[in-house]
Amino acid sequence: MKKRHGYASLAALMAVVVLICAGIYLSVGTAKGRPALRTPPPSAASVWIGTWSASPVLAAPATTAPGSPSGSAGRSVRNVVHTTVGGTAARITLSNLAGTQPLKIGSVSLAVRANGGAEAMPGTLRRVTFQGTPAATVGAGDQLVSDPVVLRIPYDGDLLISVHTPGPGGTVTSHPQARQTSYLAAGDHTLDESGDDYTGVTTSWHHLTAVDVLTSEARGAIIAVGDSITDGVSSTRDANLRWPDVLADRLGGRYSVLNQGISGNRLLAEGRGPSVLDRFDRDVLARSGARTVIVAIGINDLLRPSYPLSTDALTDGLAELTRRAHARGLRVVGATLTPCGGYPMCTPAVEAERTRVNNVIRSGGIFDAVVDFDRALRDPYAPHRLSPAYDYGDHLHPSDAGFARMGAAVDPARL
Structure with a gap:
């Protein structure tokens, strides 16, 4: 085989691999079968950089009371966080560092926030998974990093990170004094674009301690x-x-x-x-x-x-x-x-x-x-x-x- 034919064959093979990888990458994190945004795969120069974080502070008592500031048993909390750099994908860290029992996670989503409140921008809601599954358990004193979610993350914008805990799991790791209103709902509403069911409010961030973005710009x-x-x-x-x-x-x-x-x-x-x-x-x-x-x-x-x-x-x-x-x-x-x-x-x-x-x-x-x-x-x-x-x-x-x-x-x- 002549050299130029070998190069051409190799290039074709590489192109196929890139297309397959892109298809896999773009399938991650969709919600309710909705196709992902047409975000290109990250370049080789892209790295993970934190865009938001908060230190875990308190283990607040878990409760089912409506509007409870602690969260959480059988409820969803929709954390509102502000980005300081943008990227082409995101991953989150959930914490049970202050907990004394395993924290059961039923469902998690990520979305770009619409114009205030608990509403997600249409087309941006993504299910978050952990080693390919939507449910996870975070051990007492431990934390868990999610799989990457492909989504264009804006710089200087708000994200909604919604976490559903299906049952009692002991105390809730939180960051009080957030100076940010987040939202609470009865039941699992993590995949709702609408914020209508998030009728409770809280001034603490619950479970969430970090959001990283994949970026080649920052x-x-x-x-x-x-x-x-x-x-x-x-x-x-x-x-x-x-x-x-x-x-x-x-x-x-x-x-x-x-x-x-x-x-x-x-x-x-x-x-x-x-x-x-x-x-x-x-x-x-x-x-x-x-x-x-x-x-x-x-x-x-x-x-x-x-x-x-x-x-x-x-x-x-x-x-x-x-x-x-x-x-x-x-x-x-x-x-x-x-x-x-x-x-x-x-x-x-x-x-x-x-x-x-x-x-x-x-x-x-x-x-x-x-x-x-x-x-x-x-x-x-x-x-x-x-x-x-x-x-x-x-x-x-x-x-x-x-x-x-x-x-x-x-x-x-x-x-």
């Missing part, structure tokens, strides 16, 4: 880890105005920004959820496409100490996070601790310690770069206090304007 993920100020508990609900949201908007889909903030969280000791030192590997280093971490933690260690605390203890803990991130090839940006003057627990001793910690952070040696949230937010006439323009009202948490200021303070060139 360069990686920026992970923000911190407490309520990163979690955005004082931001306007359903508006995506937390400071990581503001940063994501500025990056324009080139990098995702994943919010791993937990309200009440501490660096060194368990508070609301495990300490950042304890959860860092799970919530930061394990995130898909992780490139850079922004560390904004420590104020709760000072405000709510469970043991005598020193500047050295805090800065040593921050340095430990940097060492662990560097071992995985991540860049680390550290944030100064924001003002708290006027907050009831922010005593002169706390303020003195906060000032010392910030001076060490600014002096270098702990992080690869520093974002000075303290200087961005403080009142120039009373540096121990938040500027009135950025104060939510409790003298600790920023307002929407304060979060906007924080998001603008991060220099993309330092990421």
